[in-house]
Amino acid sequence: MSMDGRKHTLLLGALMAPAAAFFLAFWLLPMARLVGVGASGPQGMGAYWSVLTNQNYLTSLIYTFVLSALVTLATLVISCIAGLFLERNRFPGRSLLLAVLTFPLAFPGVVVGFLIILLCGRQGLIGDLTKWLTGEKLVLAYSLSGLFLGYLYFSIPRVILTVMAAAEKLDYALVEAARTLGASPLQIVRDVTLPALGPALVSSGAICFATSVGAFGTAFTLATNITVLPMLIYNEFTNYANIPVAAALSVVLGVVTWAVLALARSVAGNTVTVAA
Amino acid sequence: MSTSTAISILQCGKTYPNGTRALETVDLEVVSGETLVLLGPSGCGKTSLLRMIAGLESPDAGGRILFGSEDVTAQPPETRNVGMVFQSYALFPNMTVAQNVGYGLRIRRLPEERRRARVAEMLEMVQLSALSARRIDQLSGGQRQRVALARAIAVTPRVLLLDEPLTALDAKLRESLRVDIDTLLRKAGITAIYVTHDQAEAMALGDRIVVMDHGEIVQIGSPTQIYHAPANAFVADFVGSVNRLQGNVQDGVWRCGNAALPWPADAPVGGVVMVRPEDLRLGHEAAGAISGTLTARYFLGNRTRLLVDIGQGAPVLVDTSERGEFALASQVHLRIDPATMIVLPA
Amino acid sequence: MKRSPLFYAQLGFTLLVCAFMVVPMVLSVMAGVTTNYFVGIKSGLTLKWIVQVWDLYEKTIYLSVGIALACVAITALIGVPAAYVLAQRQGRIARLIEELIVLPVAVPGLATALALIQFWGPYPEFRTSWVFILVGHVIFTLPFMVRPVLAVMLTGNLRSLEEAAATLGAGFAQRFFSVVLPNVRGGVLAGALMVLTLSVGEFNITWMLHTPLTMTVPVGLADSYASMRLETGSAYTIIFFLIIIPLLLALQYWNNLLRRNDQA
Numbered sequence: 001m002s003m004d005g006r007k008h009t010l011l012l013g014a015l016m017a018p019a020a021a022f023f024l025a026f027w028l029l030p031m032a033r034l035v036g037v038g039a040s041g042p043q044g045m046g047a048y049w050s051v052l053t054n055q056n057y058l059t060s061l062i063y064t065f066v067l068s069a070l071v072t073l074a075t076l077v078i079s080c081i082a083g084l085f086l087e088r089n090r091f092p093g094r095s096l097l098l099a100v101l102t103f104p105l106a107f108p109g110v111v112v113g114f115l116i117i118l119l120c121g122r123q124g125l126i127g128d129l130t131k132w133l134t135g136e137k138l139v140l141a142y143s144l145s146g147l148f149l150g151y152l153y154f155s156i157p158r159v160i161l162t163v164m165a166a167a168e169k170l171d172y173a174l175v176e177a178a179r180t181l182g183a184s185p186l187q188i189v190r191d192v193t194l195p196a197l198g199p200a201l202v203s204s205g206a207i208c209f210a211t212s213v214g215a216f217g218t219a220f221t222l223a224t225n226i227t228v229l230p231m232l233i234y235n236e237f238t239n240y241a242n243i244p245v246a247a248a249l250s251v252v253l254g255v256v257t258w259a260v261l262a263l264a265r266s267v268a269g270n271t272v273t274v275a276a
Numbered sequence: 277m278s279t280s281t282a283i284s285i286l287q288c289g290k291t292y293p294n295g296t297r298a299l300e301t302v303d304l305e306v307v308s309g310e311t312l313v314l315l316g317p318s319g320c321g322k323t324s325l326l327r328m329i330a331g332l333e334s335p336d337a338g339g340r341i342l343f344g345s346e347d348v349t350a351q352p353p354e355t356r357n358v359g360m361v362f363q364s365y366a367l368f369p370n371m372t373v374a375q376n377v378g379y380g381l382r383i384r385r386l387p388e389e390r391r392r393a394r395v396a397e398m399l400e401m402v403q404l405s406a407l408s409a410r411r412i413d414q415l416s417g418g419q420r421q422r423v424a425l426a427r428a429i430a431v432t433p434r435v436l437l438l439d440e441p442l443t444a445l446d447a448k449l450r451e452s453l454r455v456d457i458d459t460l461l462r463k464a465g466i467t468a469i470y471v472t473h474d475q476a477e478a479m480a481l482g483d484r485i486v487v488m489d490h491g492e493i494v495q496i497g498s499p500t501q502i503y504h505a506p507a508n509a510f511v512a513d514f515v516g517s518v519n520r521l522q523g524n525v526q527d528g529v530w531r532c533g534n535a536a537l538p539w540p541a542d543a544p545v546g547g548v549v550m551v552r553p554e555d556l557r558l559g560h561e562a563a564g565a566i567s568g569t570l571t572a573r574y575f576l577g578n579r580t581r582l583l584v585d586i587g588q589g590a591p592v593l594v595d596t597s598e599r600g601e602f603a604l605a606s607q608v609h610l611r612i613d614p615a616t617m618i619v620l621p622a
Numbered sequence: 623m624k625r626s627p628l629f630y631a632q633l634g635f636t637l638l639v640c641a642f643m644v645v646p647m648v649l650s651v652m653a654g655v656t657t658n659y660f661v662g663i664k665s666g667l668t669l670k671w672i673v674q675v676w677d678l679y680e681k682t683i684y685l686s687v688g689i690a691l692a693c694v695a696i697t698a699l700i701g702v703p704a705a706y707v708l709a710q711r712q713g714r715i716a717r718l719i720e721e722l723i724v725l726p727v728a729v730p731g732l733a734t735a736l737a738l739i740q741f742w743g744p745y746p747e748f749r750t751s752w753v754f755i756l757v758g759h760v761i762f763t764l765p766f767m768v769r770p771v772l773a774v775m776l777t778g779n780l781r782s783l784e785e786a787a788a789t790l791g792a793g794f795a796q797r798f799f800s801v802v803l804p805n806v807r808g809g810v811l812a813g814a815l816m817v818l819t820l821s822v823g824e825f826n827i828t829w830m831l832h833t834p835l836t837m838t839v840p841v842g843l844a845d846s847y848a849s850m851r852l853e854t855g856s857a858y859t860i861i862f863f864l865i866i867i868p869l870l871l872a873l874q875y876w877n878n879l880l881r882r883n884d885q886a
Contacts, residue, residue: 012706012707012710012711013707015707016703016704016707016719018699018700018703018704019700019703019704019723019764019768020719022700022761023723023761023764026742026757026760026761027725027734027737027761028722029741030734030737030741030742031729033737033740034733034736034737034740034741078639081635081636082635082636082639085633085635086636089629089632089633097636097637097640099871099874100640100643100644101639102870103644103647103867103870105870106819106820106822106823106866106869106870107823107866108823108824108825108840109825109826110840110843110844110847111823111840111843111859111862113847114650114847115646115647115649115650115859116646117847118646118649118650118653118852118856119645119646119649123659123660125649152642153646156642156643157643185628214729214730214826215730215826216730216731216732216826216829217825217826217829217840217844220844221844221847221848230730230732230826233736237736237830243740246736247736250730250736251733253730253732253733254728254730254733257728257730258728258729293713330785330789331788331789332785332788332789352788352793353785353789354788354789354790354791354792355791356789357791358789359789359790360786360789362785362786364779366779366785366786368783368787368800368801368805369778369805370801370804370805379787379790379792379800380790380791380792383787383790383791383796384791424786427786427790428789428790431790431791
């Protein structure tokens, strides 16, 4: 076996085979089948258009996208401020703050939903505070604001980590060069920091958007009056056994999230790695 | 070490899957026990050739590699019994110095006791006995390269392959390690193939030097042949510095300025004359010399390099060991010994 | 060192964000040990909710841990060789494979789950066993094993280490076990911790794949949130924190260590 010979290729094939077989059997073929199932309903391929033609689905789609876009925007702003601050400064307690900010990384959506209920549900802290302050109980959890806060909750940790990693790689000599050239802190942020963070922001923004669009657990727990797309799919599947529509909608959802990530990667270069 | 072997490379070329032609089809004979240096700029194919001999790459169809009379073309590296020293050292970070040196012996299932003796012998040879239990990241660059050398020699290879072993080291260390390697190779009488882009290293180490360029072998010869009788302008330029002098040939005499030298009988028609900087002598009179103006001087310690404008575009380089003032803008007269004149096809 | 007003403004903002993250967690811990959350702490502290959760959902913890460990084993077993191949080959097919295995993460878990149910539903024994959930977790977590291992393989000079081993006479198996594996340990461990964490916290796929007999912790959590008292749900959440936070800390610690070694 020369290390670039045919035998070597065979060996590499054998090493790849288990993963390839697993992936084929438990994702690629099932997914291909799902695409077929989506077209198997009374509408045929039309099911794939129903997300645009059916008023209910379209509303849900718009809600999902607008919500996700807002969450992405807010997350980017918040994470940039906090992430750059934590990367630039060393002070006692910094690593504790960092740990706190990254814990929710592995919380399932259901837990995030529950935490939002505790924060601003009917018996939530915000409700108690506002009642004490104004006499009026503010309950956000079961509305669009609740979803927004929940999505924000699971998005911030991911984006903060990406921003910090990118800021760490930022060549500090660039900042120093700008300072020697007389740039103010704000100008430095505008001319040096943000351009350098650009690719990281595009990629983490895309991940944030894609994750929000596909998020299911949070909406599930909050059981809001707004039906985001994943909830819609879940309801079609479980409550109405409308399997072709559920299949078609989830394929559309998958294509959208994949496309957003692929687009971000073509813009930001190969830095878009999907976070959990 | 009697296991050393002669090596024949027959009709070997290398094309990578992406179509890059790394090595044109070449033939090369390596004599048993000699140190052969493959010299050339990066991308000239020297490393591809070395890796082919190691078995890390296979030649294009039709190429064959013989160790002695044994055809090893189809053999993987692990059965060829070669020793290789990598530019990046490639020492196993998960093993100690001794474990690195003993790795090949362990693979060969040498009994523990003999293995330990051999490792000790090797470490003594490279003067690292005291560091045998160290981890690799606790060693300096020079020490790492010596461990790599000991590891490659420990298995008594049929040929020792060295891929730019000194490139990653600083200049001073490079020089002392070069001497060490030379001593080691002489003592061991081992067949060695040494890849480098550093002509000084090639001169110092090689019994023979193979100069390569653009995937082709340009010249094979002893260091003196390569230096004094380069096969073409590329070799002359790559091995040391050289001046091109423009002159006229008439009636068997080459004239440049006031200099007139006999045109060698075997010189090619329209040949280019080249002279090395140290072969240009400073004279006191213009008669029989090429005259020019001194435009720059650099004191280099053991010699002084002068730049002389003789009105031929690029300044002429002159190396002299004379001590003098060398006033700028002064007139300089250069003499050429006919024996040092290199005439190459244009 | 004198700090600028800008520093304190940013610190304040960061603390606010941290509060947003941590206050709900504190609330849930409080609620989980309070006798009656509606009345408040003055109703007294108790462990009865935790005991109740343990009685009701003990099995979900074992199942989650079991699935997570099996998931680590399988992703390592199939993922490390796959990463090795991807590190060796930089061609188009290798890149395509790399793209493909990340797809289950890019596509919402709901879609993956529906696809699995549609395709494998006709095999009820498989469909109703915990192995079905395991399969979903492996598909979802595989890239998180492959990526760190691949990264370690590409940053080190693993290729020349292997070549050195080959010239010293080591065949493929010897090289793989004596040189490749020991030198990518760090990446495998980082991947394993990540897979463990993700598997324990996975909900989107698991919720669709589970049966009443195959409930994992996140599924149990959803169940308790929907059908139990707030205190019970909170107590269950405390237990979840106790499982997941040590994992996260270990992951963070290990990644920092790897990064520092990388820079050294």
